[in-house]
Amino acid sequence: MLAPRVRAVPITLCSVPLVSMRQLLDEAASGGYGVGAFNVNNMEQIQAIMEAARDTRSPVIVQASRGARAYTNDRFLWHLMQAAVELYPEIPVALHLDHGNDPATCISAIELGFTSVMMDGSLEADGKTPASFEYNVAVTKEVVAYAHARGVTVEGELGTLGGIEDGHGSGEVHLTDPEQAVEFVEETGIDALAVAIGTSHGAYKFAQAPDGEVLKMDLIQEIHRRLPDTHLVMHGSSSVPQELVAKVNQYGGALKPAWGVPREEIQLGIRHGVRKINVDTDSRLAITGAIRQVFVETPEAFDPRDYLKPARAAMQALIAERMGDFGQAGHAGDYEPLSLEEMRERYATAAVRT
Numbered sequence: 001m002l003a004p005r006v007r008a009v010p011i012t013l014c015s016v017p018l019v020s021m022r023q024l025l026d027e028a029a030s031g032g033y034g035v036g037a038f039n040v041n042n043m044e045q046i047q048a049i050m051e052a053a054r055d056t057r058s059p060v061i062v063q064a065s066r067g068a069r070a071y072t073n074d075r076f077l078w079h080l081m082q083a084a085v086e087l088y089p090e091i092p093v094a095l096h097l098d099h100g101n102d103p104a105t106c107i108s109a110i111e112l113g114f115t116s117v118m119m120d121g122s123l124e125a126d127g128k129t130p131a132s133f134e135y136n137v138a139v140t141k142e143v144v145a146y147a148h149a150r151g152v153t154v155e156g157e158l159g160t161l162g163g164i165e166d167g168h169g170s171g172e173v174h175l176t177d178p179e180q181a182v183e184f185v186e187e188t189g190i191d192a193l194a195v196a197i198g199t200s201h202g203a204y205k206f207a208q209a210p211d212g213e214v215l216k217m218d219l220i221q222e223i224h225r226r227l228p229d230t231h232l233v234m235h236g237s238s239s240v241p242q243e244l245v246a247k248v249n250q251y252g253g254a255l256k257p258a259w260g261v262p263r264e265e266i267q268l269g270i271r272h273g274v275r276k277i278n279v280d281t282d283s284r285l286a287i288t289g290a291i292r293q294v295f296v297e298t299p300e301a302f303d304p305r306d307y308l309k310p311a312r313a314a315m316q317a318l319i320a321e322r323m324g325d326f327g328q329a330g331h332a333g334d335y336e337p338l339s340l341e342e343m344r345e346r347y348a349t350a351a352v353r354t
């Protein structure tokens, strides 16, 4: 549940506002690369992403879940993002709602100033119960109408991912049906489609290094063949590097053996229409390993900066590496960001497919 919050009036503090996620993904499609969508909850994570984007000259998607919005009470998140666009004017950055559970949550994010929302109608509003196709189409369509009238991008999801994170998820995997995906995109008019191909949220995605039996990359190829103009999204796409897991455990952590999505598989996806790659777990592992190291090696330290600085640096290094892996590095200056008003006009005149 969202914490009670003041009704936010979006304010523009600088001349370079947040940009449309649709434009970021369209540009990525023409350039043949993917864009990482990195989850944030606090200032240090936003700083880590923006510094990595500057170093690698990358356009980027910053995303916040319902849990993150509650944690930051929305208002802090909004102002931190305003600081980000003010301090990094050369970086195109979209602010995206991850896993909106119902139209009201998506609408509140749009009112706050998010330039993109995910309506996850693959689950009912409780974020747990797998929903019917009809329910998914209805709620997604409703959000698309509201969002596109304001120039805001919409991501939908068909099929369910494994894993439960922040109380979200059914814990069951239902792979995306390619034929149904075509119907879903046609009915709803979404900009981007999250596909379930066997990935899960959280650190424990696979019981062993994944192969084609558990990670259905061929499904992505099939969906892309049928929907060549739809931007595909891979959720739960942290790679869970073994050295990060080992570092957490070396300094007193108790993570079980964990495997993520190998970089090569993500790059294969990018060659077949994947434009947005969601990464959260890897950032968490990098931060936790760095903090644990300080606690173990410098037990006398008690200034939060003593451990938050190395934590931020560790996440920044990880994000910069991902930006290189996904191919977004070097593309920040490729295009002039369109305003949401310009995007609204494009949707209204069907200059972008709706």
Ligand SMILES: [Zn+2]
Binding pocket: 099, 201, 235, 236, 278
């Ligand atoms: Zn997700």
